[in-house]
Amino acid sequence: MVGVKTLTIERGHFRMLYYCILLALLSPVIGALLASFIYSYRVIRNAIIFTGIITIASACGITWLVIDSGDMIKIYLDSMIFDYNWIVKFMTLAVIIYIFYYGVRWKRFLVYMLAAAQLIPLIIADIFLRYKSPLYTFSIDRLSAIMLLITTVLSYTILFVSSGYMKNYHHSFYKAKNGQAIVICLSMVQISAVSALVISNSLHAYYLLWQILTVTSFFMLFQKKNKSTHENAFRLLWMHLLSGLAFIFAHIIMYEVKGTSGVDDITQLYVTGSYNKVFVRALCLLCFAAIIRTAQFPFNSWLTAADNIPVHIPGILASSTCIPAGIYIILKFSPMLSNTIPGKVLSAIGAFTFTASALMAVLQNNMLKTIAYLSSSFTGFIICCTGFGNSTGFDIAILLTMFSSIIIALLYICLECIDNETASVNIKSLQGLIAKMPVVAAVMTSSLLLMFIPPFGMFLVGWLAFNSCMEAMPVIILVIPGVLLLLALWIKLIGISLKYPENDKAFKIKVPYYSVLALAFMLVVVMAASIMAIPLLNGFIRPFTDAFSIYDKGFDVSDNLNIWFNGSNMSLQGSISYIFVFLVIFIALIFVFESFKNIINGRKKEITKFNIQSDDLENNFPESDYKSKKYYTGQSSYIENRSIFDEGKLSVLFNIISTAIILVLFGVVYK
Amino acid sequence: MINNTHILAVVSVIFLCPAAGGILAGLNRKLHSYLQYRHGASIFQPFYDTIKLLGKNGSTSIPFQMQFILLNIVFIMFAAYLILMGQDLLLIIACVAFAEFSRIVAIMLAKSPFYQLNARKETINAIVYITLLLLAVVNIKLITGSYMTRSIYAASSPLIYDIPLTYLVIIFAILLKLGRAPFDYCAPGIRNRGSLERLNTGFSRTALALINISSWYETILLMFLASVFIAKPLWIGIFISLLIYFLFTLIDSLTPTSTWKWTVTFWWPVAGLVSIINVVWMCLGS
Secondary structure (H helix, E strand, O other), X not given: OEEEEOOOOOHHHHHHHHHHHHHHHHHHHHHHHHHHHOOOHHHHHHHHHHHHHHHHHHHHXXXXXXXXXXXXXXXXXXXXXXXXXXXXXXXXXXXXXXXXXXXXXXXXXXXXXXXXXHHHHHHHHHHHHOOOOOOOOEEEEHHHHHHHHHHHHHHHHHHHHHOOOOOOOHHHHEOOOOHHHHHHHHHHXXXXXXXXXXXXXXXXXXXXXXXXXXXXXXXXXXXXOOHHXXXXXXXXXXXXXXXXXHHHHHHHHHHHHHOOOEXXXXXXXXXXXOXXXXXXXHXXXXXXXXXXXXXXXXXOHHHHOOXXXXXXXXHHHHHOOHHHHHHHHHHHHHHHHOOOHHHHHHHHHHHHHHHHHHHHHHHOOEHHHXXXXXXXXXXXXXXXXXXXXXXXHHHHHHHHHHHHHHHHHHHHHHHHHHHHHHOOOEHHHXXXXXXXXXXXXHHHXXXXXXXXXXXXXXXXXXXXXXXXXXXXXXXXXXXXXXXXXXXXXXXXXXXXXXXXXXXXXXXXXXXXXXXXXXXXHHXXXXXXXXXXXXXXXXXXXHHHHHOOOOOOOOOOOOOOOOOOEEOOOOEEOOOOHHHHHHHHHHHHHHHHHHHHHHHHHOOOOOOEOOOOOOOOHHHHOOOOOOOOHHHHHOOOOOOOOOOOOXXXXXXXXXXXXXXXXXXXXXXXXXX | OOOHHHHHHHHHHHHHHXXXXXXXXXXXXXXXXXXXXXXXXXXXXHHHHHHHHHOOOOOOOOOOHHHHHHHHHHHHHHHHHXXXXXXXXXXXXXXXXXXXXXXXXXXXXXXXXXXXXXXXXXXXXXXXXXXXXXXXXXXXXXXXXOOEHHHHHXXXXXXXXXXXXXXXXXHHHHHHHHOOOOOOOOOOOOOOOOHHHOHHHHOOHHHHHHHHHHHHHHHHHHHHHHHHHHOOOHHHHHHHHHHHHHHHHHHHHHOOOOOHHHHHHHHHHHHHHHHHHHHHHHHHHO
């Protein structure tokens, strides 16, 4: 028997909701099974397309039902043949035991110790505490709907491009013959896990899904034969196990204090405000778990140290599965830390990571690392905004989650296209991109322009943040250099990719049709997100964050400036200012037009389709530094002097400072 | 609804700001010539140069450069419009920043490696001075409670009484932006210090004319930003800003140039610290 509790949902919609949830959770798993058993690129691509369409449609259906029904839908599963909660408990134990076994097998002390450290409290809690399961199994609110859409849409777009990614090249680098297929299969399992995480209502289920994400992320990296990638995979594993350890202790403390593991019951506490110091400790542990998962300093190396791997792996992890899962936990639980000292320290951790990662991103020559640091930086800003102590901070955080995921996914897709054709992820491979791959250059530069220039997207987020941060002024001062560094990265990317090569020997490379489709789709998503930002904020996000009932000074988006869209009716206020908006759109369109003119009338003397074989890299790409030492050093030629901006020294310095801030967080809580 | 204020602001942005900026640039050149015992060109020479450049055929041979120059001038004009309308200081700084970065991208698109080097230097300069401007704006918000320029005019006393150190930070930022010695390691300025330091040689014809006009707007904007600190009455603020502007020219003629490393390692800590001290001071005072 399945039931649903909501105020306004119609009876006819209930069946639709049921099927939407079922399809959203199961269709990626079916796709994963297909991808793992049948080793054929055509089957894999078709599996991605069909399961992708079904999953995205289901996510859209759930979102529509959430809007239609008010703010939240709660669903309970009752009188089932088997006990759902026992399945969760059994699977959790199985996953941890498997990780423990893997740690012992590969003689990784940290891995098996951290697994054992989780196993013991888990068994004790399962046997002695005798959990009461929460009444509702699923709880879907607007935040869940947004995260569901982000995960499904972005991850399937990345997977769609990756289905034809360097099939001849990476083939010889995987351990198994079907290594690429296994990676896609694991990605689909991750999509299902994140979808389940954002709609489920039990902390125990969260923990299971958290560990599934850990294991799948590990095996995605572990597929490569490369030793350095193995090291990185184990680094990811121990860091994520540490986050799991914090999670399980937070879970046990919360259950002990409040007698429930239902997320809806816990998050209702910020309305009543009835939580004590021990509960705040548990909240901080949860946030610590999320800090690791969102690649904040000093736990960012699981993402940023990953080089020489297929681009879609960090693409999926950073834009749509691992990092959004961490952000979801932060956004779900941090409102309870609003206007508290731990909340402010958490905000400082985010602000520091934002600026430090932005600096590191500017210094990189390896685009994989650049985008990884960029992702870490955006996430830092999201965490920073949650500590502002007003609901506008959460508005900004949710809006930025969308924008950052979209822009990171887009950059990874562009890089995937470049890597696929030129076998290099060095920033030099972007040089002359407008001549080599005009479609990729056009989409990348148009999207960056649309996202960053006033009055769109990211600019709006920054403007709102500066306007609503009066209670967190020291933190915002920490953020200011980061904003400028991100802008420097913006001009670096645009400048390099739009610059025509110095000689005329550059050849035009044909980009495969699936990449062009994915890029066009992403451009539409970017345009929609950045232009519709204000209606989305007013109509969809505000009603959700208003329910937090935390202090808000009543800051209104259309208060100060008359160029903004006012309210959800999208009417333009003001007089002459809208001319500016259209001027900007006009200039952005000129870029697109110029690029497409280049595509149509461009140089056609050497149109070649390169499908790189591992042994003809040197012959086809004499200028590629894929195998040279420079590729691995990650040193930048952008800022010449190493005495100040040495990556290694800076990493050590940033790790020390961020560790100190995290220690302050725990010091404040356990005082 | 369009009212008289809007029309007046638009007319000022289109005609008055470039006129005032051009005359300032001409006066600056004149002063330089006197300091070097030369007669110098007329104060209207920048206008003659720009009109001549605008009359040349074609804009630029480098693809996409013109679009970024257009972005540059659109943003800087919009910033001027906002400041005249008493609007949001944060948006004004953002527009100045985007205008600056659009100009840098335009420089990056030129094929010569010298321009690449210049673009990098200019990027560092922009990061440093816009950071200082943003810090100053945050300080202003702490005093007035709003980012709106009109709230500064409405304040009971001039800002310089409350945040004198922030005024210094604004002056540092203007020095960096205008590229006056000893802060002009990448000066787009009036004196030829070798080909590496002449950023604007990356542009030609209409593109160069637009860049010149944009630099006039920038000068006026920055002077106006400095004058809001002494906005009671405003004409005193403007007068002091002009004095400081010509003082910069004097110092520029007397001192050598700096390096980018010095700019970053000196100005960020010193000016940043000064700004933060001002924040702490105010927080303790309130």
